[in-house]
Every structure is written in structure tokens, then in C-alpha cells.
Amino acid sequence: MGNCFKTPNADDISLxxxxxxxxxxxxxxxxxxxxxxxxxxxxIYHPSPNVSRPANQLSxxxxxxxxxxxxxxxxxxxGVYDGSSKKGKECAICMGEFTLGESLRFLxxxxxxxxxxxxxxxxxxxxxxxxxxxxxxxxxxxYGT
Amino acid sequence: MNSPLSPIDFEDxxxxxxxxxxxxxxxxxxxxxxxxxxxxxxxxxxxxxxxxEWIVDIDGAPESLYEGEKFKLMFKFGSRYPxxxxxxxxIGENIPLHPHVYSNGHICLSILTDDWSPALSVQSVCxxxxxxxxxxxxxxxxxxxxxxxxxxxxxPKKTRWWYHGK
Numbered sequence: 001m002g003n004c005f006k007t008p009n010a011d012d013i014s015l016x017x018x019x020x021x022x023x024x025x026x027x028x029x030x031x032x033x034x035x036x037x038x039x040x041x042x043x044i045y046h047p048s049p050n051v052s053r054p055a056n057q058l059s060x061x062x063x064x065x066x067x068x069x070x071x072x073x074x075x076x077x078x079g080v081y082d083g084s085s086k087k088g089k090e091c092a093i094c095m096g097e098f099t100l101g102e103s104l105r106f107l108x109x110x111x112x113x114x115x116x117x118x119x120x121x122x123x124x125x126x127x128x129x130x131x132x133x134x135x136x137x138x139x140x141x142x143y144g145t
Numbered sequence: 146m147n148s149p150l151s152p153i154d155f156e157d158x159x160x161x162x163x164x165x166x167x168x169x170x171x172x173x174x175x176x177x178x179x180x181x182x183x184x185x186x187x188x189x190x191x192x193x194x195x196x197x198e199w200i201v202d203i204d205g206a207p208e209s210l211y212e213g214e215k216f217k218l219m220f221k222f223g224s225r226y227p228x229x230x231x232x233x234x235x236i237g238e239n240i241p242l243h244p245h246v247y248s249n250g251h252i253c254l255s256i257l258t259d260d261w262s263p264a265l266s267v268q269s270v271c272x273x274x275x276x277x278x279x280x281x282x283x284x285x286x287x288x289x290x291x292x293x294x295x296x297x298x299x300x301p302k303k304t305r306w307w308y309h310g311k
Contacts, residue, residue, distance in 0.1 A: 041155065049261055050229050050302065092264040094165045094228060095172045117165075120228055120262050142286035 046124040066123065072136055073122050077106045078115055092130050093117035109133040146234045154207070166226055170196045173267050187251060197222045201271055209224060209279040218239055219250075220267060230261035233270055234301050242284040249294045251301040252277075255289065255308045 042054040048063040058066065068103075080100065081098040090097050091114045103115040111130045118129075126135045153244040174196075178189045183290055184204035192199050199220040205211025216239055230238035235241065245253040256265060287293070297304055 046228070050258060052225070095169045095266075096165070117263075124228060129262040131163070132262065 038083065038142075049124045051124075067118065069123055069126060075118060076108075076135070080102050091117050093121060107133075107135055109135075165226065166194070168221070168229070168268050169227060170222060173198075177268055182268060182272055184275055184276075184289065185268070191209050194276060199267065201267065202300055203271065203275060204276075205241075206275055210281050210284050212227060212243070218271065220270075225229045225266075227263035230257055230265075230302065231267075232302050233257050233274075234302055242286060242287075243277055243278060244283070244285055244287055247287060247290055247293055247297075249269060249297070251293075251304065253298065253306050255306070258302060259308070 044052050045055055045058060045062070045066055046052050047058065047065055053062070055115055081100060081102045081104050083100055091109070093113055094117050096114070098112075098114070104112050104113040105118045106112050107118070107128050109128050109131050113126050113129075122135065123128055126127060127133065151194060151230070159174065174187065174189060174192055177185070177187050179263060184206055186202040186204075187199060188202075198220075201218045201220065203216040203218055203301040205214040205216070216235055219232075219234055219236045223229055223231070233254075234252060240248055240250050247253075252274065254273060254277060256262075293304075
């Protein structure tokens with residue numbers, strides 16, 4: 001415990017890098033961003049919506065918050081759009097339609113988004129953008145049943 | 146083989162985000178021009194020239210205290226829209242006299258800061274503003290108007306709003 005934020009594993013590092021590709025897992029795992037020397041490469045985090053801070057300026061509390069989110073996000077199911085979705089065909093975040101082969105993420109409230117889009121939001125707030133349902137509460141109750 | 150966060154990855158991600166943002170704004174603009182809610186109008190011509198700043202015309206709803214009045218709402222979108230909320234304020238000659246609207250055009254409305262969600266849009270913000278106006282019972286400025294207007298930042302998002310009621 002304690003420094004879980006700084007210990008990279010395959011899941012965490014893909015999110016830390018910005019999670020914009022599904023191939024990221026076959027890239028070599030390097031040191032986590034807080035240790036990057038070049039100032040302009042320090043990733044920006046958003047401990048809450050409308051707040052942006054470089055990784056090296058996060059308070060300890062914010063680091064823990066973000067580490068927890070990374071962990072929780074990795075528990076949310078993902079999939080690939082195969083055209084068979086009965087409900088939403090559009091991502092409410094980018095307002096783009098799902099196209100075949102795109103990575104999606106499914107929230108416990110049954111709302112579906114592009115994986116990149118929703119992960120960017122969940123790193124700021126742990127609620128579903130469409131129904132405002134807290135994702136962690138729903139996640140815990142879905143384990144309970 | 147790339148090293149993590151190489152400058153190319155970084156640039157690539159920034160471009161992707163910029164592309165998505167522009168696509169979303171264009172979609173919103175299309176929807177709003179094609180099928181605008183009553184009392185809401187955008188000047189699409191002016192916006193296509195600069196997608197990051199919109200001016201929306203709002204009509205006071207019939208049978209409300211603002212019936213017959215016309216207002217202008219300005220939206221400014223930062224590079225993190227829709228993850229960050231847009232800057233929204235009234236501009237122009239006629240700033241509605243309303244307990245949640247300051248005389249400099251700033252609006253005290255929770256969805257514009259704390260309760261923002263990326264599933265909200267220009268359209269939903271306009272509708273919230275119209276309904277905020279429509280539910281007004283007495284035309285007056287917020288009690289702290291003169292102090293706020295003297296001391297606030299130009300950007301309403303820099304204000305720490307205290308939301309009363311709903």
C-alpha cells in the first residue's frame with residue numbers, strides 16, 4: 001500500500017499514458033509519468049472537473065483519489081462495437097456514432113461510451129454523464145447481488 | 146518501439162482531442178440550427194468562422210416575466226470541452242433582471258460549474274437558462290450584486306458559486 005500510485009502495471013500505465021490506443025499494452029512499460037524529467041511532458045490530471053494540474057503538483061490526497069479511480073476504471077467492462085447494440089449507437093460525450101471495431105466501455109447503469117471518451121471523464125468525476133449515477137456505488141452494488 | 150509519452154504520442158493525442166472537440170461542436174451547431182428549441186436561435190454563419198465562441202439569441206418565454214424581451218448568451222469553449230464546462234454569460238445591452246443573474250452577465254447556475262456533465266450541450270444549457278428565467282417570480286438582482294460585480298473575475302468559471310435551492 002502507500003505508493004500504489006507509483007507502481008506501474010499493465011492496466012495502470014495504459015490509463016496514465018492517456019489510454020488512447022488498445023495496443024498500448026504491448027509497448028514497453030517505462031517509468032510512470034511523475035518521474036519524467038521534461039517539464040512539458042508531465043501529464044495533466046484532473047482531480048475534479050474543471051481542475052487541471054500537472055502530475056507533479058498533485059497533493060497526496062489527490063494522488064490517492066486518482067489512483068483509486070484508475071483501479072476502479074480497470075474493473076469496468078470493455079468491449080468492441082460489433083453493430084449489434086440494441087440501445088445507444090452514439091457516444092453522448094463526443095456525440096459521434098459508434099463504428100465497427102471501436103473500443104467501448106460499459107457502465108453499471110447500462111450506459112455505453114467510447115472507451116477513450118468515458119475514461120477521460122471518469123478520471124475527473126466518477127459519475128455517469130448521462131444519468132449522473134455514481135459509478136462506484138453501482139459497481140459495489142452489482143458485486144453485492 | 147516508442148518510449149512512453151514520446152513527443153509524437155503526445156502531439157498525436159492532442160490532435161485527436163482537438164479533432165473530436167471540433168467534430169462535437171459542429172454536430173451541436175448543426176442540430177441547433179436544424180432543430181432549435183423555441184426561443185433559442187444561433188447565427189451559424191458567425192460561428193462557423195470561430196467555433197470556440199458562440200453567441201446565442203434567447204427570447205423571454207411567453208407568459209413569463211421576460212415575455213417580449215431579447216437576450217444574448219455567450220458561450221466560450223476551452224480546449225477541454227466537453228469535459229470542462231463552457232464559459233456561459235449574458236452579454237449586450239439587455240441583461241435579464243433576475244435573482245441569479247448579475248448585472249455583468251454572470252449567471253449563478255450549478256450546471257455551469259459543479260454539476261456539469263459532458264452529456265450536457267449548448268442546447269441543454271440554453272433550455273436550463275430559459276427555464277431559470279421562466280420560473281422567476283420577482284425581477285431583481287442578486288442581493289450581493291454590487292459587491293460581486295466590483296470584485297469578480299471576468300471569467301464566471303473562476304467564481305466559487307454558492308448554490309441556493311435547486
